[in-house]
Amino acid sequence: MRESDDDQTNARRLFPFAPRSDGGKRAPARKPLRKGFWWGTATAAHQIEGNNTNSDFWLAENVKPTLFQEPSLDACDSYHRYEEDIILAAKLGFNAHRFGIEWARIEPEPGKFSEAELDHYVRVMEACHAHGLAPVVTYSHWTVPRWFAAMGGFEHADSPALFARFAERATAKLGPLMAAASTFNEANIARVIQIRQEAKAIEPLVRAMLAACAKASGSDRFASVLFADLAKSEANQVRAHELAFDAIKAGPGDFPVGVTISMQDIQGVGEGNKADEIAQAVYGPWIAQAAKADFVGVQTYTRVRVDAKGIMPPPKGAELTAAGYEFYPEALEATIRYAAKMTGKPIYVTENGIGTDDDSRRIAYIDRALAGVRACIDDGIDVRGYLHWSLLDNYEWVFGYKQRFGLVAVDRTTFKRTPKPSALHLGARAKANRV
Numbered sequence: 075m076r077e078s079d080d081d082q083t084n085a086r087r088l089f090p091f092a093p094r095s096d097g098g099k100r101a102p103a104r105k106p107l108r109k110g111f112w113w114g115t116a117t118a119a120h121q122i123e124g125n126n127t128n129s130d131f132w133l134a135e136n137v138k139p140t141l142f143q144e145p146s147l148d149a150c151d152s153y154h155r156y157e158e159d160i161i162l163a164a165k166l167g168f169n170a171h172r173f174g175i176e177w178a179r180i181e182p183e184p185g186k187f188s189e190a191e192l193d194h195y196v197r198v199m200e201a202c203h204a205h206g207l208a209p210v211v212t213y214s215h216w217t218v219p220r221w222f223a224a225m226g227g228f229e230h231a232d233s234p235a236l237f238a239r240f241a242e243r244a245t246a247k248l249g250p251l252m253a254a255a256s257t258f259n260e261a262n263i264a265r266v267i268q269i270r271q272e273a274k275a276i277e278p279l280v281r282a283m284l285a286a287c288a289k290a291s292g293s294d295r296f297a298s299v300l301f302a303d304l305a306k307s308e309a310n311q312v313r314a315h316e317l318a319f320d321a322i323k324a325g326p327g328d329f330p331v332g333v334t335i336s337m338q339d340i341q342g343v344g345e346g347n348k349a350d351e352i353a354q355a356v357y358g359p360w361i362a363q364a365a366k367a368d369f370v371g372v373q374t375y376t377r378v379r380v381d382a383k384g385i386m387p388p389p390k391g392a393e394l395t396a397a398g399y400e401f402y403p404e405a406l407e408a409t410i411r412y413a414a415k416m417t418g419k420p421i422y423v424t425e426n427g428i429g430t431d432d433d434s435r436r437i438a439y440i441d442r443a444l445a446g447v448r449a450c451i452d453d454g455i456d457v458r459g460y461l462h463w464s465l466l467d468n469y470e471w472v473f474g475y476k477q478r479f480g481l482v483a484v485d486r487t488t489f490k491r492t493p494k495p496s497a498l499h500l501g502a503r504a505k506a507n508r509v
C-alpha cells in the first residue's frame with residue numbers, strides 16, 4: 075500500500091528508486107504518515123532476557139578461549155521485566171515492538187517443547203496488545219539451542235526440518251497474537267562477518283572457541299550461525315527459512331512473514347570498482363528469498379565504500395561510532411531503495427541505530443535516517459515502519475556491555491531503566507506520526 079496523501083510528482087512515482095536530484099536537501103517534516111505506520115524499537119531475546127543458559131552463545135561466552143569480551147549473564151533481565159519494558163515503550167509513544175522468541179528455551183531438548191516457556195511469550199505478547207504495541211516477532215536472532223549447535227547447527231542435513239518443527243510448534247501457540255514475524259534475523263550475517271577485514275584475524279580464536287564448545291558438549295562439532303561454514307550451512311539455512319515460512323503461514327494467525335537482512339549502503343568508488351561483487355558476497359541468496367516473502371526487514375547501520383581493490387576504510391576524518399564504523403545515517407535511504415528495487419516487496423525498517431555514549435549523536439542520527447525514510451515514502455516506496463535498534467542498552471554480543479545502542483540506559487546492577495533524550499525525541503516523532 076502506498077502513501078496516498080503526498081504531493082509528489084508522477085515522474086517520481088514512476089522512478090521511485092532513482093537517487094533524488096535535490097542534492098540531499100530535505101524538506102522539513104510534512105504531513106503525518108498514513109495511520110498504522112509502525113514506530114518502535116527492536117530487541118533480541120539473548121541480548122535482553124538474561125540467563126539464556128541453554129543456548130549455544132551462553133556456552134561460547136563461558137568457555138576458554140572465547141571471543142566474547144564478557145558473558146551475557148543477566149543481560150537486562152527482560153525475561154522478568156518485559157512488562158516494564160513494554161509499558162515504557164508504549165509511554166514513549168511507540169505502537170510496535172520487535173522482540174525475539176528464544177528457541178533454546180522453547181525446545182530445551184530435541185523434540186521436547188516447553189509449554190511454560192511458550193506461555194511466557196504469550197504473556198509478552200498479551201502485554202504488547204494491552205499497551206497498544208504490535209508484536210513483531212523474530213523466530214531466530216542468531217542463538218540456537220545448545221543441542222542444535224552440538225549436532226552441527228545449520229551445517230547438519232536435518233537442520234531445515236528441525237527449525238521448521240520449532241516454527242510450527244511456536245506458531246501453534248503464539249501465532250494468533252503476532253502482528254508480523256520474520257524467520258531469521260539478518261539471515262546473511264555470516265556473509266557480512268566473512269567479508270570484514272578482521273575475519274581472518276579472529277579465525278583461529280573462533281575455531282578454538284568452537285572446539286572448546288564441542289568438547290564441553292561431548293561432541294566432535296559445534297556450529298554457530300555467526301561463524302558458520304557457509305559452504306555447508308547456507309543451502310540448509312535457506313531451506314530452513316522456506317520450510318519455516320510455510321509453517322508460520324499455515325497459521326494459526328494471519329500476519330505478514332518476512333526475513334530480515336543486514337544491509338549496508340554499498341557505494342562504488344571509481345572505475346572498475348567491485349561494488350557489485352561485494353553486494354553479491356554480502357547478500358548471497360537472501361535478496362531472492364526476501365522477494366518471495368511478504369516483506370523485507372531492512373537493517374542498516376552504515377555505508378561501505380568499495381573501489382577496484384575492494385572495501386575501503388572510512389574516509390579520512392570521518393566520524394566513527396562506538397562500533398567503529400562510519401557515522402552515516404543516509405545509508406538507510408539507500409538500502410530501502412535497493413531493497414524495494416530488488417524485491418518489489420513492502421519494507422519494514424527492522425533495525426537502524428548507532429552505538430554511542432553521546433546521545434546527541436543518536437538524535438542527529440535518527441533525524442537524518444528518518445529524512446531518508448521520508449524521501450523514500452515521498453517517492454512511493456512502500457515503507458511500513460521504523461523500528462529503532464534498540465530500546466535498551468543491551469548485550470552487544472562479542473563486545474559485551476561496552477557498546478551502547480539503547481534509547482534507554484540500563485543500570486547493570488539494579489536494572490533500572492532510564493530513558494535518554496533520544497528516547498523522548500523518537501517518541502515525540504512517533505506520536506506525531508511524522509518522519
Ligand code: BGC
Nearest residue numbers: 118259260336425463470479
Ligand atoms: C544485530 C543486533 C546488534 C546490532 C548492533 C545487528 O546486526 O541484529 O543484534 O546488536 O546489529 O550491532
